[in-house]
Amino acid sequence: MISQDVGTRAISVQNVTKQFGFFNALSNISLDVAPGRFVSLLGPSGCGKTTLMRIIAGLDRQSTGRVVIAGKDLSLTPPHRRPVGLVFQRYALFPHMTVSQNVGFALSLQRVEKKKAANRIGELLEMVQLSAFADRPIDQLSGGQAQRVALARALAAGPPVLLLDEPMSALDLKLRQAMQLELRQLQRSIGATFLFVTHDQDEAMVMSDEIVLMNSGTIVQRGSPEEVYRQPRTLFSAKFLGEANIFTGSLRREGNKSLLQSDVVNVRFDVLGARDTGAGLVCVRPESITIEGASKEMFVGTEPNSVAGQVREAIFQGAFRRYLVQVGEQSIMVQQPVLAGTGDAFSQGDQVLLKWSDQAVAQIEDDTNG
The missing domain is CATH 3.40.50.300 (P-loop containing nucleotide triphosphate hydrolases)
Structure with missing residues (x-):
């Protein structure tokens, strides 16, 4: 019936x-x-x-x-x-x-x-x-x-x-x-x-x-x-739909926020019922990351969702530029629109500072095993 x-x-x-x-x-x-x-x-x-x-x-x-x-x-x-x-x-x-x-x-x-x-x-x-x-x-x-x-x-x-x-x-x-x-x-x-x-x-x-x-x-x-x-809910979802920067680390609660502590950066995000203890994964899309110049004296991990690194690749793709930024052992992909009057592009070897908002972070589950 x-x-x-x-x-x-x-x-x-x-x-x-x-x-x-x-x-x-x-x-x-x-x-x-x-x-x-x-x-x-x-x-x-x-x-x-x-x-x-x-x-x-x-x-x-x-x-x-x-x-x-x-x-x-x-x-x-x-x-x-x-x-x-x-x-x-x-x-x-x-x-x-x-x-x-x-x-x-x-x-x-x-x-x-x-x-x-x-x-x-x-x-x-x-x-x-x-x-x-x-x-x-x-x-x-x-x-x-x-x-x-x-x-x-x-x-x-x-x-x-x-x-x-x-x-x-x-x-x-x-x-x-x-x-x-x-x-x-x-x-x-x-x-x-x-x-x-x-x-x-x-x-x-x-x-x-x-x-x-x-x-x-x-x-x-x-x-x-x-x-x-x-x-995205899972690692597969995050990687299959577009490009994703994946950070792994340990989770802990900070007030009404969650914090993932990884080897390269502390990632803060809204809890929204998310699991906030143990090992975890988060995803940040390349276009959600801003990039600006930084001095060599800047160090990793001063503020959540902020990390310094060095441009490894700079690629012009018409409407936007893509940067591959090396931060310790991890490469972070950044995508920025090409707009008139926004200043010079960064080049290979430049020191840069990457930032993103709490809302740009998605907590995901590792569905690649089992």
Whole structure:
């Protein structure tokens, strides 16, 4: 029996496991996705994200657990009877058909009346900005155009859920960035639920309402892009999403703050229910650190969240500069925007002082063992 709460979800995956022989591809996964959301399954190769999507689509059968879509238990329902559209990394377009014939393929299978189908195809081609390409053969399309055709074909039958498995990985960087925005705008305009599989952190951050971060067949963390990035819960989360400076040391409480004492710097941060005794780990993002000139006489550890070091590498990357600063045995990455009138950049060998706020620190758990 399906609960009323599950019935309000576009997708509800309940205690799903998947085994391939002795290999556990998914370990007791539960995930609810609200209608009209753009949710990305993000993680490294082999983490289980594509397996989870294929189970939701019905292309693979879960070993245990249930898959509920739009309030109906479809755990044993074949793919063609599930209310989902599919877009794959290889678009699987029919080369012997024109653009409009590809888009209307699902409608022909459903025996939709010709005039109604033609109107629907026209709407979809206009939506993906391909009206002028209706009669063009598939082999005369660019990569971006082929992707738009695949999207239109997947949406033709009006599925409430669209599943996308790394559909932009074959596109070049500029086109991929443009298509990210187009896809997000398309999702908002039609109001469908998009479940998007990717290993690209930037792609997930740009497009998603929510990110579901996966590793080794489990969900590590879930939240908005900003939440997952700024408040990573584990060492894996901190390192996989962007770059992170990790400090290890012993924890103690100081009033309403926590302090991590490491070999190179004392890191102070807001408690917020954090564990404040024993060994610990904290994360500081490179862009949260300010950098200024320092004299050789300055020494390490005078104030929390403040440390002197020497620039080992200085890299110009257009909109920002990156510095690798050596502090004792540890290297600290700093990223600063390039702004007019902010003074000279630092060079290799310069003595600098690094600072960051208490709020820039996230306490994390070491999930790399066991």
